[in-house]
Amino acid sequence: MTLDLRDVEKPARYIGGEVNMVVKDAKSVCMRFALCFPDVYEVGMSHLGLSILYFFMNRRDDVYCERAFAPWIDMEARMRESHSALTSLETDEPLKAFDFVGFTLQYEMSYTNVINMLDLAGIPIFSKDRTDDDPLICAGGPCAYNPEPLADFIDFFYIGEGEAALDSVFDGYKAHKASGKSRREFLTSALCDIPCVYTPSLYQAQYKDNGEIEAFFSMDGQARKITRKAFAPDADSLFFPEKPLVPLIEVVHDRAALELFRGCVRGCRFCQAGYIYRPPREKKPDTLLNQARAIISNTGYDEISLLSLSASDYSGFNELADKLFDDFADKKVNISLPSLRVDAVSLDIMTKAQGVRKSSLTFAPEAGSQRLRDVANKGVTEEDALNGVGLAFEHGWSKVKLYFMIGLPTETEDDVADIIRLADKITKLYKKKSPPLRVNVSVSCFVPKPFTPFQWESQNSADMFSDKQLFLKSLKRDKRISLSYHDPFVSVVEGVLARGDRRVGGTIFTAWKLGARFDGWSELFKREVWKTALAGSEEFYTLRARSVEEILPWDHIDVGVRKSHLITEREKAYDERLTPNCREACSMCGARELAGGTCIV
Amino acid sequence: MFKYAVNFSKKGKTRFIGHLDLLRLFQRAINRAALPVARSTGFNPHQLITFALPLPLGMEGENERADIRAERFVDEIDMKNRLNRVMPEGIVISRCRAVSENEQAVRVTASLYEITFKDAFADMRATINETLCADELLVLKKTKKNAAVTNIRPDIISLSAISDYAVTALLSAGGERNLKPSLLAAYMAQRRGADEFDPLSATYKRIAIYSEVKDHNDSSLARRFLRL
Numbered sequence: 001m002t003l004d005l006r007d008v009e010k011p012a013r014y015i016g017g018e019v020n021m022v023v024k025d026a027k028s029v030c031m032r033f034a035l036c037f038p039d040v041y042e043v044g045m046s047h048l049g050l051s052i053l054y055f056f057m058n059r060r061d062d063v064y065c066e067r068a069f070a071p072w073i074d075m076e077a078r079m080r081e082s083h084s085a086l087t088s089l090e091t092d093e094p095l096k097a098f099d100f101v102g103f104t105l106q107y108e109m110s111y112t113n114v115i116n117m118l119d120l121a122g123i124p125i126f127s128k129d130r131t132d133d134d135p136l137i138c139a140g141g142p143c144a145y146n147p148e149p150l151a152d153f154i155d156f157f158y159i160g161e162g163e164a165a166l167d168s169v170f171d172g173y174k175a176h177k178a179s180g181k182s183r184r185e186f187l188t189s190a191l192c193d194i195p196c197v198y199t200p201s202l203y204q205a206q207y208k209d210n211g212e213i214e215a216f217f218s219m220d221g222q223a224r225k226i227t228r229k230a231f232a233p234d235a236d237s238l239f240f241p242e243k244p245l246v247p248l249i250e251v252v253h254d255r256a257a258l259e260l261f262r263g264c265v266r267g268c269r270f271c272q273a274g275y276i277y278r279p280p281r282e283k284k285p286d287t288l289l290n291q292a293r294a295i296i297s298n299t300g301y302d303e304i305s306l307l308s309l310s311a312s313d314y315s316g317f318n319e320l321a322d323k324l325f326d327d328f329a330d331k332k333v334n335i336s337l338p339s340l341r342v343d344a345v346s347l348d349i350m351t352k353a354q355g356v357r358k359s360s361l362t363f364a365p366e367a368g369s370q371r372l373r374d375v376a377n378k379g380v381t382e383e384d385a386l387n388g389v390g391l392a393f394e395h396g397w398s399k400v401k402l403y404f405m406i407g408l409p410t411e412t413e414d415d416v417a418d419i420i421r422l423a424d425k426i427t428k429l430y431k432k433k434s435p436p437l438r439v440n441v442s443v444s445c446f447v448p449k450p451f452t453p454f455q456w457e458s459q460n461s462a463d464m465f466s467d468k469q470l471f472l473k474s475l476k477r478d479k480r481i482s483l484s485y486h487d488p489f490v491s492v493v494e495g496v497l498a499r500g501d502r503r504v505g506g507t508i509f510t511a512w513k514l515g516a517r518f519d520g521w522s523e524l525f526k527r528e529v530w531k532t533a534l535a536g537s538e539e540f541y542t543l544r545a546r547s548v549e550e551i552l553p554w555d556h557i558d559v560g561v562r563k564s565h566l567i568t569e570r571e572k573a574y575d576e577r578l579t580p581n582c583r584e585a586c587s588m589c590g591a592r593e594l595a596g597g598t599c600i601v
Numbered sequence: 602m603f604k605y606a607v608n609f610s611k612k613g614k615t616r617f618i619g620h621l622d623l624l625r626l627f628q629r630a631i632n633r634a635a636l637p638v639a640r641s642t643g644f645n646p647h648q649l650i651t652f653a654l655p656l657p658l659g660m661e662g663e664n665e666r667a668d669i670r671a672e673r674f675v676d677e678i679d680m681k682n683r684l685n686r687v688m689p690e691g692i693v694i695s696r697c698r699a700v701s702e703n704e705q706a707v708r709v710t711a712s713l714y715e716i717t718f719k720d721a722f723a724d725m726r727a728t729i730n731e732t733l734c735a736d737e738l739l740v741l742k743k744t745k746k747n748a749a750v751t752n753i754r755p756d757i758i759s760l761s762a763i764s765d766y767a768v769t770a771l772l773s774a775g776g777e778r779n780l781k782p783s784l785l786a787a788y789m790a791q792r793r794g795a796d797e798f799d800p801l802s803a804t805y806k807r808i809a810i811y812s813e814v815k816d817h818n819d820s821s822l823a824r825r826f827l828r829l
Contacts, residue, residue, distance in 0.1 A: 006659035006801055011617035019629070019689050246629060248615070248689060249622045299689070300629030332646060 003084055008075045012249040013041035016089030019246035020298065022058045022065070028089050029064040030174055032098040033057055034088055034135070035088050038105075038113035039520070046253035048307060049141070050104060053162050054240035063170055066090035066098075069503040070113040071120065073517060077528075079120060086120040086493050095121035098172065099453035101135045102158075105143035105150070109490070109495035109520035113513040115153060125509070127155050127201055132183050136173075145229075145276050146450040146554040151200035152226035152505040155187060159557055160230030163239055192223060193280070196230035198362065198557070200222070202441065205502055205526070205553075211540050213501060213551040228558045233596035235262050241496070242294035246301070255303035255336060256295045258288055260320075260321045264309035265582040265598060267589075268366070269377045269573050270408065272449035273309055273542050275566075276559045278589065280582055281597030287318040287553035289323050296333055304328075305336035312341040314580075321349045341380075342388030347395050360399035360440070361392050368418030374576040375410050377569070390429045398435045400426060406468045407446035407460035409573065416468050420475040427478050431530055439481045443472060449498050451561065453569035459495045459542040462488040487522060501553035504541070507533045512528045562590035602639050603671045604704070605680060606829075608696045611662045615691030620655035623708050626689070627667065634683040639670040653829055654775060654810050664695070664809045666707065666829045674699075688751040707829055710813040711758055712774035712783040715806040715812050718790070721765035729760050729768065751789065756780035759822060771822070774810065 005011035023153060026032060035054055037044030044050055050067075057065035066088035071079060079086070081425045085094040092343075093100050101123065103114050115125055118137065123128045123462040127137065139150060140158040149158040158169065172190040191197045202223040206214040218225070232238055240259065247254070263280035292304055304324070308314060324335055335353045342363065350361075365380055367373045373380060404419050424440050430437040446455045465488030476483055496504060511519075511526075511533035520526040545551065548567055555563075565588065572579060579587050582598045584601065591597040611623070618626065623647060628648050631638045640646040649670035656662045681698040688694065707712040722728055732738065738754040756773035757780070760825040772780040806826075811826040 004801055005617055011659065012614075012619070012622065015617050017614050017690055019633075019687070155820035248618050248626060250625065254625075296632075296635070297635075300632030302628070302632065332640065 001077075003078050003082060007260045008040075008078060009072060010249065013069065013072065014075065014089070016092070018248055019300075020243045021090060021091070022054070022247060024058075024064045026064055026093065029178065031064070031100070031170055032535050033065040033100040033102060033400040034068050034095045034098040035065050035102045036068045036095075036101060036114075036117055038070050038103055038110040038117060039518070040072050042247075042249070042251040044069045045247050045251040046213055047104070047106065048257045048259060049106075051241055051244050051257075052239070052259075053104070053166075054165055056239050057166065057170075059239065060167075060170065062174065064090075066118065069097060070110075070117055070518070072259055072496070076116070076120065076517070085122050086117055094235040096123055096133075096135065098135045098256070099177075102138050102459075103137075103139040103141075103154075107520060108149075108494050111150060111455050111497055111508050112516040112519055114150065114397045114514045116511065116517055118153065119315070126152055126496075127589050128152075130155070130183070130217060134181060134183075136186070142272065143498075145272075145559060146498065146500075146555055147198055147200060147557070148205075148363040148502045148553040149500040149504040149508060151502045152509075155183075155199040156191055156225075157200070158229055160199065161232050162230075164230035164232045165194060165196050169197065195224075195228045198227040200502075202570075202577055203556070207503075213283065216553075216556060221417060226556055226558050229276070229560060231560065231567070231594050231596065232262075233281070233594065235597065238283075240291055242291060243248070243298040243530045244295060246299045253305070254303040256299055257305050257307050258292050258293075258295070259283070260288065260306055260308040260311055260314045261597075262308075266310060266379060267377055267569070267579050267581065267587065269375070269453040269569055270366070270446060270449075272452050275451045275561050275589075277309070277345045278582075278591035279594060279597040279599040280313075280315070282314060285320040285323065288320055289327070292324060293327065296328070296331065302332060303334040303336050305338065306351065307338065310341075311338045313345060315583075317456065318345060318349065321352075324353055341384075341478075342392055346551040347391055351395055356514050358400045361389075362401045362403070363388065363424065364403040366403065366405050367411075367420050368404060368420070371410055371576055371601060372411060372418075374578055375573045376408055377573070377579055379578065379581065381582060382425075385422070386425060389426050390436070392501055393430050393432070398432070399440070401440045401442065402426070404441065404443045405446040406472075408466060409454055409457045413471070416471060417475055422473060423448055423476075423481050424478060427480055437480045439478075440456075440484065441481060443469065445488055446485045447491050447495045447498055450552070451566070453573055455499070455552065455564045455566065456546040456548060456550075456570065458545040459492075460488075461543055462492050465491065477557075481488065488521070489527060489530070490522070490525060492538050492542055493519065496534060496538050498555070500541055504537075507535075507537060513565050560589075561596045565589040602702060603674050604700050604702050605669045605671060605675070605677070605697045606696075606700045607667045607669055607684075607694060608678075608698075608829075609662075609665050609667065609692060611665055611692050612652060613661075613691040615689065616659055616661045618668045619658045620652070623656075624650065624652070626692075627669075629667070630684060630687045633687040636669075636675060636680065636683060637672045641666045651706070653707045654742075656713070656807060657781075657805075661806045663806065664828075665807070666810060667702075667705070682694070708812055709775040709810045709829065710773065710777070711771055711811040711826055713769060713771050713811070715763070715767060715769050715808055716782050716786050717767040717804045717806075718786065719802045721768070722789075724800060725762045725765050725768070728760055728789055732793060733760055733788065738788055740784055740791075742784065753780055753784055757785065758826075760785075766808040769808065771811075772827070 057063050068088050087094050097315050115500040118125050137155045139154045144157045176186045187199050202217050208214045261282040263277040265280045267272050337493050366378045448457045469485045502574045516526050516529050629779050638648045651668050653666040677697045681694050684694045737752050739750050741748050742751045758771040760770045782805045786803045787798040
């Protein structure tokens, strides 16, 4: 980009050149991949998955993987004024010159940024309009498990873990490039041999009069019916970057990150990550310790965070934490812990980690009442929670953050009121005069997600969410409790994008055309634009409860968990029955066939 | 404890790294280089590094200065080489020098800038002469809240031409008195007849920073101002 960066906010977002950045001769590599994160630099650079993919692809000599992020709106304006195309950070070359442009889809509210980045790169937005001169546009990540809303824009989706099968995509492309065939041939033949690759242009959907899907089929009858997620059975031997990038400006998570395990042993029924990443697979404490040492010495970071879906469930947690404290004490490296299940042992570890400064302690009961927590299979009892908080207060904590959801299936007025009742009980446990107690209650709006037992459920309307928020506000008396909410209408949009079919692509395009960008940023979210773009379709996509017989837009994707298991879990939810976690007992979800982690007994 | 004066340049794309980010960048580089840096005591120990004068965002610096304290003696050349090996492209350490622990903290009073205009001046020398001969140079100094007319002449210590479109200027800098080179550039552009001056139509580079020697009667600038 030949723009004067003195004129934009945080110019270092656009300069690259970070410590440990991969430098290759772009002319001598066979395949160039532009790895795109459809959000601003500081957000994208905080994402561990991006770092893993970047170094995983770059470990191949025949691939040069470079990065691009969504330019902030001030930069976009400058780029459009001066007709500058979106370029990569590594070589500052236009994305259009790459073989692949790949997007990681971490949240639905980044979809308009995907379109915007394609447009800024001068690449046709619709897959059908691209020619042999254009790069192949691909996407992966958790939102790709329902690829349909972006089907018109993405040439192929990669479903599942990059480490498992990205090499076969590159090997296939290399052979294809040497053969000199057209991109169409690559998409229709070479890629079809890879079971985790889904090429939407080969398929078509037919709809009933009532809007439901009548049939979904391969247009020439040749393409396979089901796309199976790629899966790496052994987490311990997984590639992990030991020389990660160190940004030159402060990013959201400005520290080293260590991945303890993939997947989660709990089966919270609202949680998509808990299902799509099954089976849970742990790394060995020694592997992690060695990785932690290498990362710290190669980055110079003074903080390392232990990441996973539910870090407390890591079976070697105490051992690992002890070893890390021993190792890093004299190097002045802090260990940052995610929200842990609170008991005496974890509080001991947290005290060690935080020293005298006690930051806020986070609990996620998710629902106010035991009944609703049982529906959600959130294995936390009120007694556990109160004991944990009580202990934390004794250990010197005075700030507590509580995460709840409203709109979970079967929720009653009583369940909602129990949110405040639980917060009130917590305040009563605090006996000290100072420091003053602060209880932050964060209430989000439940959005049903594909591949969960709640995938058929009706989502609350924006008005219902607002009413419940007002109701909570009316119940809150204690000044020490503060309530924060999400914008209900944003959740409606998220709901449409999460469970949408191919027709939602038009909605996303219209919203983008009307100026929607960075929809996940409340200050930039354009309500009126989205209202126009949705044109009332939110009723069909969010309010409607689906029958279990209905063909769902993502039925042709196989994540390993059987649909029959999701149906069973749904019934158990209605009966308020719990399902034990994967370590206690196998619930026969189907993921055992993937032969990894907890599933191997 | 040992104290080292570190001189470095910050050029190219690294000019877009702000001051606080530069501090973090140095801290991490020192960790990667495994230098025995000294830390503050207390609950939240931090490395003992100070920068002589923050460099404005977007401006290159040819010769900047940081002071680093170490727990043990480190060979000066070794320190320089170890840091250069771990620095991102654009930041180069030119010298590390052990200084007395008792040496007073550096106090920057002046900076030497190179100002390069987009368009050439018809007579650069005449513009400079007029500027230096005036007793009073009034410019409109805008801050976030208000605008005030200020006399910038006392803060111009020296000014000379490099070419028809570039000058070097030694200007007051630091905590007590400070003149932004863009204000001087705006004044010069006005002399040329421009109505509205866009500060981005010139580029600015900080060549060096100086400390004025107190009670020095010598009129020679080179002796009055000590290069840091």
